[in-house]
Amino acid sequence: MAEVVLITGASMGFGPATSVYLAKKGFKVYGGVSSSKEEELLQTTAAAQGVEVTWIPMNLADSVSIGLAVDSIVANERRLDALVNNAGLLLRGFFEDLDEDEIQNLFNVNLFATMSATRAVLPVMREAGKGRIIVISSVAGRLGTSTGSIYSATRFAQEGFAESLYQEVLPFGIEVVLIEPGITNTPTWTVERSAGRRVRNSDSPYFKWYLESEQQFGKSLEQSRIKPVDIAQVVHRAIVARRPRLRYVVGRKARFALFLRRYLPGEAFNRIFLHEVSRRLGSIDSNE
Amino acid sequence: MSKSVLITGAGTGLGLETAVFLARKGYNVYATVPFREQYPQVEERAKERGCTLRVLHLDVTDDSSIRKTLDTILDQAGSIDVVINNAGISLRGYFEDCLDTEIRQVFEVNVFGAMKVTRRALPFMRRAGTGHLIYVSSIGGLIGSMARTAYCASKFAIEGFAESLSQEVNPFGIRVSIVEPAIIATERWTINRGIARNAGNPESPYFEWFQKEEELADRLVRSSPARPIHVAETIGDLLESRNPPLRRIVGTRAAMVAHLRRYLPGEAFERIFFSQAVKRVTGK
Numbered sequence: 001m002a003e004v005v006l007i008t009g010a011s012m013g014f015g016p017a018t019s020v021y022l023a024k025k026g027f028k029v030y031g032g033v034s035s036s037k038e039e040e041l042l043q044t045t046a047a048a049q050g051v052e053v054t055w056i057p058m059n060l061a062d063s064v065s066i067g068l069a070v071d072s073i074v075a076n077e078r079r080l081d082a083l084v085n086n087a088g089l090l091l092r093g094f095f096e097d098l099d100e101d102e103i104q105n106l107f108n109v110n111l112f113a114t115m116s117a118t119r120a121v122l123p124v125m126r127e128a129g130k131g132r133i134i135v136i137s138s139v140a141g142r143l144g145t146s147t148g149s150i151y152s153a154t155r156f157a158q159e160g161f162a163e164s165l166y167q168e169v170l171p172f173g174i175e176v177v178l179i180e181p182g183i184t185n186t187p188t189w190t191v192e193r194s195a196g197r198r199v200r201n202s203d204s205p206y207f208k209w210y211l212e213s214e215q216q217f218g219k220s221l222e223q224s225r226i227k228p229v230d231i232a233q234v235v236h237r238a239i240v241a242r243r244p245r246l247r248y249v250v251g252r253k254a255r256f257a258l259f260l261r262r263y264l265p266g267e268a269f270n271r272i273f274l275h276e277v278s279r280r281l282g283s284i285d286s287n288e
Numbered sequence: 289m290s291k292s293v294l295i296t297g298a299g300t301g302l303g304l305e306t307a308v309f310l311a312r313k314g315y316n317v318y319a320t321v322p323f324r325e326q327y328p329q330v331e332e333r334a335k336e337r338g339c340t341l342r343v344l345h346l347d348v349t350d351d352s353s354i355r356k357t358l359d360t361i362l363d364q365a366g367s368i369d370v371v372i373n374n375a376g377i378s379l380r381g382y383f384e385d386c387l388d389t390e391i392r393q394v395f396e397v398n399v400f401g402a403m404k405v406t407r408r409a410l411p412f413m414r415r416a417g418t419g420h421l422i423y424v425s426s427i428g429g430l431i432g433s434m435a436r437t438a439y440c441a442s443k444f445a446i447e448g449f450a451e452s453l454s455q456e457v458n459p460f461g462i463r464v465s466i467v468e469p470a471i472i473a474t475e476r477w478t479i480n481r482g483i484a485r486n487a488g489n490p491e492s493p494y495f496e497w498f499q500k501e502e503e504l505a506d507r508l509v510r511s512s513p514a515r516p517i518h519v520a521e522t523i524g525d526l527l528e529s530r531n532p533p534l535r536r537i538v539g540t541r542a543a544m545v546a547h548l549r550r551y552l553p554g555e556a557f558e559r560i561f562f563s564q565a566v567k568r569v570t571g572k
Contacts, residue, residue: 119383157448278459
């Protein structure tokens, strides 16, 4: 019998690539979607690759809806082997330019939906005496950067959650895995779609810096060599490995930054980074 | 003129100790508390220790209360030089034993509360071209641990937020520091340790582990040499430093564990330390 996987936010970010990849590897894949448009996108992607992905409605802001989705999968399949917490949004902007509702929305999708989906699958996995809970975080879950304060807060929170949960459920044979991709070019996380609504307000004291950061971000996206399928492969590895790692970093630049941060003495990394950022922002002001 | 300091959650524990310590050092300290019933205990402690604390009401979950209090301080002191985001609540319990509402409440205070205060304080600091924002996190903001899932998630969140923010506001002359205390015996531990409602339910699959974990944690706290005054002193040092570090751990054991994690190769730390933690509780 095929192993059953649920992927949340299956039409977002790495969702389509991961759904298709796992289906090709013989998994029975359920993809959580929140609208018929998303469902269509997922179906077209799967059909083009000649695989089947079963969509399931899921409102990420509503723990009841997430629970119902899990219940119906378990009722159909009598098992659920892995949960891939893929649903995630990006939010860029200097903290003072971001609004309360944008912050809440980001925590809802990135963190609280992860918690709700995890809560829903744990009883089934405990009963089975095995299971994998994959949390797709980001290198921003390990490193904070300007214009990423809220995004990093949600990703760091996922890291703290997953790392603690890892210890709680290990005795049941359930393994928790964090996946931390670097900047990746996807249709959902574009320069335009990830910006807070007030970031382009020219009255903001951060306005010029933001425009500059947007250019930088666009360049990083263009130059990124990470493809969604790279993340899909790592997700697959994390599901099938006999003894998975707690963390998988995806992307050379991301790995290099984390390496430097870890092994440069004391706070040298932070100091250099902070100095560099301040110098760059300062030079924007003096160009006026 | 002495620098004005706003501390949130100054009614008890680390907050009160820090308020008193800084007041004795000559800072103009505004000790804010979420409950008016806490006024007498703060004033009494200040009198005992021979210093002056200005006690004000501030509920970090309520934006209007934050604005009102900041306005009062500005009127009286003319500036807000330091904000110490200390208000925080705990939640002890395995994740499955914690209710969504309990987890949300932890985030309301520990994360969104600190963000709200930051949002209101920043414009004044930017205008002044100087300021210091301090976030009281926890060693649990660096290393996750069982039965503190939601609490650790909230402290990790503050770490990510503050680290990013430090880069955004540094060009304005505003400094950001994170203080990470080990678990320390305070009222937060003895009286108000925030045990999740369902954690004490014998039907829970985690019940016995949780009892054991609590016992171990108690023993750890009793044997820990870390005291509230150490947190206060660390914050004092940060305020006096010309170029303060982003992070400061309080407690030698906690610092050693964090150090091990950083320098043990690959995931050796996670394999050893986390499996030990599991084994101590479950025997597995």
